[in-house]
Amino acid sequence: MDIKSSGAAPQTGKDRASRFSWLTCFFVGTSVSVFSDDIRRVLIINLFTSVGVLFAFPLGLMSLFGDKPLLGVVLLSIALLYAANHAYLRRTHNHAVSGKFVIYPLYILMVYLVYSGGVNGTGHVWVYCVPAVALFLNGFKRGLIEMCFFTFALAFVMFFMDSHFDEFGYHESLKSRILFSFVVVIFLSGIYEYSTSRFNLELKETSDKLKILAYTDALTGLLNRRGMLERLASVSKQKYHLLLADVDYFKRVNDQYGHDAGDYVLTQLGHIIQTSLSDKDLSSRWGGEEFLIAVFDCNDAQAFERAEFIRQSIEAYSFDYAQQVFKVTLSVGLAQVNQQTSLREAITLADTRLYHAKSTGRNQSKAC
Numbered sequence: 001m002d003i004k005s006s007g008a009a010p011q012t013g014k015d016r017a018s019r020f021s022w023l024t025c026f027f028v029g030t031s032v033s034v035f036s037d038d039i040r041r042v043l044i045i046n047l048f049t050s051v052g053v054l055f056a057f058p059l060g061l062m063s064l065f066g067d068k069p070l071l072g073v074v075l076l077s078i079a080l081l082y083a084a085n086h087a088y089l090r091r092t093h094n095h096a097v098s099g100k101f102v103i104y105p106l107y108i109l110m111v112y113l114v115y116s117g118g119v120n121g122t123g124h125v126w127v128y129c130v131p132a133v134a135l136f137l138n139g140f141k142r143g144l145i146e147m148c149f150f151t152f153a154l155a156f157v158m159f160f161m162d163s164h165f166d167e168f169g170y171h172e173s174l175k176s177r178i179l180f181s182f183v184v185v186i187f188l189s190g191i192y193e194y195s196t197s198r199f200n201l202e203l204k205e206t207s208d209k210l211k212i213l214a215y216t217d218a219l220t221g222l223l224n225r226r227g228m229l230e231r232l233a234s235v236s237k238q239k240y241h242l243l244l245a246d247v248d249y250f251k252r253v254n255d256q257y258g259h260d261a262g263d264y265v266l267t268q269l270g271h272i273i274q275t276s277l278s279d280k281d282l283s284s285r286w287g288g289e290e291f292l293i294a295v296f297d298c299n300d301a302q303a304f305e306r307a308e309f310i311r312q313s314i315e316a317y318s319f320d321y322a323q324q325v326f327k328v329t330l331s332v333g334l335a336q337v338n339q340q341t342s343l344r345e346a347i348t349l350a351d352t353r354l355y356h357a358k359s360t361g362r363n364q365s366k367a368c
Contacts, residue, residue: 099137121168131189217285220270228284241303244350247289329363
């Protein structure tokens with residue numbers, strides 16, 4: 001069905017996320033439009049804690065006022081711990097610490113339920129939730145190691161301790177069946193966690209590659225316009241200088257030597273610019289034969305010297321392509337980003353000064 005004819009607007013990821021903003025706000029403590037891996041883990045861990053509270057609290061009250069007061073105290077303690085953990089995680093987003101306060105009390109609770117029999121001898125039915133939680137919180141390798149220790153603990157409690165397991169008239173083979181079925185659940189959970197972790201790793205690698213492609217100019221290897229704006233938007237420094245450079249008479253290079261020679265020139269220019277800057281500076285192919293450079297931790301005079309160094313380096317460089325040697329020059333406009341001048345305003349100002357450098361002779365830098 002044609003979207004336009006149906007009158008329906010396409011739904012964006014942001015629109016879908018906004019429908020569930022109340023969910024993320026409750027479980028994460030903030031509304032987000034894009035889920036990072038950290039936010040996802042915070043959300044899922046707090047879902048675990050919420051489920052733990054919803055089950056442990058009423059069961060704890062029932063046991064406390066029934067004939068299992070000790071079990072009631074244990075369950076209510078777990079519910080209180082999970083509720084506090086939920087609040088802590090919403091506030092700090094420290095999922096590494098919070099996850100420990102989910103899984104280790106869960107180990108203790110499950111062993112106690114098997115030992116005590118729980119309510120009416122049903123304590124053992126809850127142990128099957130442990131593998132999925134443990135593997136998610138601890139990862140595949142550590143999760144499997146802890147599951148081995150946990151399985152030995154279950155076997156020890158059921159077969160070698162004077163537990164209450166035998167008081168409920170179960171068949172003698174039930175203990176071994178519980179143990180074997182628990183191992184099967186670990187095995188299946190391990191397969192799922194391994195395949196999921198591999199998929200997430202491959203997805204992250206693909207995402208990183210796509211991000212590099214999206215933010216990098218394929219010809220020069222410098223940042224492209226989008227990548228430069230993204231990096232500058234994340235800069236914490238309040239003051240830095242922009243250098244907007246443009247190749248003089250670049251059309252002549254394409255017309256006289258060919259477009260392949262023009263690409264060669266742009267590639268070499270990108271290399272010269274990159275090697276002329278410090279590691280903390282940024283450089284980009286802004287578009288066509290224009291380059292935008294950001295230099296940090298320097299005053300006006302030092303920024304102008306940096307621009308002149310780049311310009312003179314390019315002026316002195318001999319471009320040798322297909323046995324043809326030629327020269328190119330660069331015009332540069334400078335501007336400063338500060339509290340009074342925004343990034344957008346500084347780019348406009350640098351462009352104006354670049355035009356001034358072009359109109360007054362080219363092959364020069366203009367800071368005013």
